[in-house]
Amino acid sequence: MTTDIRHIVFDIGKVLIHYDPHLPFSRLIPDETERNWFFANICTHDWNIEQDRGRTWAEAEALLIKQHPAREEHIRAFRKYWHEMVPHAYDDSVAIMEGLIAEGRDVTMLTNFASDTFREAQARFPFLTKPRGVTVSGDVGLIKPDIAIYETHTKSFGLDPAATIFIDDAPVNVEGAKAFGWNAVLFSGPEKLRSDLAGYGVKV
Structure with missing residues (x-):
């Protein structure tokens, strides 16, 4: 794949931190x-x-x-x-994200999360403050896979959709991102993520 990826967008729940009610x-x-x-x-x-x-x-x-x-x-x-x-982080996924940030990659997050619980999560998991920024659904009144939330994130952070890759654990959210014009991959584990990113020329 020859896509020039300049922006990497992470989902949070079940990608960076565990969630199970x-x-x-x-x-x-x-x-x-x-x-x-x-x-x-x-x-x-x-x-x-x-x-x-x-x-x-x-x-x-x-x-x-x-x-x-x-x-x-x-x-x-x-x-x-x-x-x-939300008892723990997925350490391998966090390491991938932190490695991308350390390399100077443009990393942001896009999450379906209530405003108050997201701030609680940030306090408990400090790595959630490391990317350039985050779009929290509860803050903007939009949820994935609404096309409008991908548009909002793109505008907020000045992304080029064709140069953006999104990582999410829900197929419907991956498809929503693709429908907007992002590249997107379905998260099922850190090794698959490394492979998927490598396929887009992003080595981690």
């Missing part, structure tokens, strides 16, 4: 069947993604508690124990 809830709702039902019907992905879009936790909790008053404790536990859902 089952971690605290395996303690709070020990029965696996009940826990899966809770995530499928109450604190759903679609409910959580609206906090990534900018809805406050207070609004989000109030909405669900009105619908499921008997589940108030578990609903509030989602934010209360959020820190347990």
Whole structure:
């Protein structure tokens, strides 16, 4: 591939840091069947993604508690124990990102993340402050794979789409980036990432 990559954009969750809401809830709702039902019907992905879009936790909790008053404790536990859902970084991925920065590469981040939990994550994982900057969905009121968030990031950081490569763990977000005009690769592990970057002429 002969693409001249000058900008490298990282997703964060499941690329640089681990995320799994089952971690605290395996303690709070020990029965696996009940826990899966809770995530499928109450604190759903679609409910959580609206906090990534900018809805406050207070609004989000109030909405669900009105619908499921008997589940108030578990609903509030989602934010209360959020820190347990992100227990560690992916050290190999972080090393790749830090190596690119050390080489002088232009590295930024684009993430679906609630504003407050992202700041909490930055405090816990200082490497999240090392790239040139970040677009946080909760700050801009847009979420991947909306084309508008890739456009916002491009304009904010002065990127050339054709010279940009994006790394994300979700196929739909990778396709969204490609639809906007970025190059993009699906993250499935550090060795595959090294190989994918090398294919674009980016050695790490």
